[in-house]
Amino acid sequence: MSAMLKEQLVKVFSLMKPGMLFQYEPELDAFLEFLIWRFSIWVDKPTPGIALMNLRYRDERAVEIRENVRTGLEGPGLTVAQKMWYCIAAVGGQYIWARLQSFSAFRRWGDSEQRPLARRVWGLMQRIEGLYKAASFGNLLLFLYTGRYRNLIERALRARLVYESPNMNRAVSFEYMNRQLVWNEFSVMFPFTCQNAF
Secondary structure, three states: OHHHHHHHHHHHOOOOOOOOOHHHHHHHHHHHHHHHHHOOOOOOOOOHHHHHOOEEEEEHHHHHHHOOOOOOOOOOOOOHHHHHHHHHHHHHHHHHHHHHHHHHHHHOOOOOOOOHHHHHHHHHHHHHHHHHHHHHHHHHHHHHHHOOOOOHHHHHHOEEEEEOOOOOOOOOOOHHHHHHHHHHHHHHHOHHHHHHHO
16 A cells, blocks of 8 residues: 555656655655554554455454453454554654664665774664564464464554454455456467467
């Protein structure tokens, strides 16, 4: 969603000075992520992708206290604190990390021999990034096993995606795509026969 919005925004500023948006790219990404958060999670609405999958966020802490979940659909939405921490971690965390990386790359902290402090900070950043990637991979394995939390932010906040309604029809029709796939396969397998059929 943010990539689509960013593409449209870049088109709007395409006639401006070349490279103007590049220096403000982390701010632009943070602004778009904030808009998506504000008009979805903050107002207890799912993002468009989550809505297509018939999902919503649930506060898993409240469900564990009650322990009377029958269908897996019950339970309150996220609390105000969870929503705020989600914004701080997802939007603010990504912005700060992107800005820190661009600043350190511009100042060449990794190459500096004269400034040992900058080189140590660069090494620390690399270790933090490695630990985050390892933790994300571990979370992915846990998600594939249990199906509970998609990313580390959701796991830390105990915000779980559950079904919005039990009986929802599929929102996307795949009939045309299935027909197209069948015809493509037939045309690859039997090119002469399919050309004569048309």
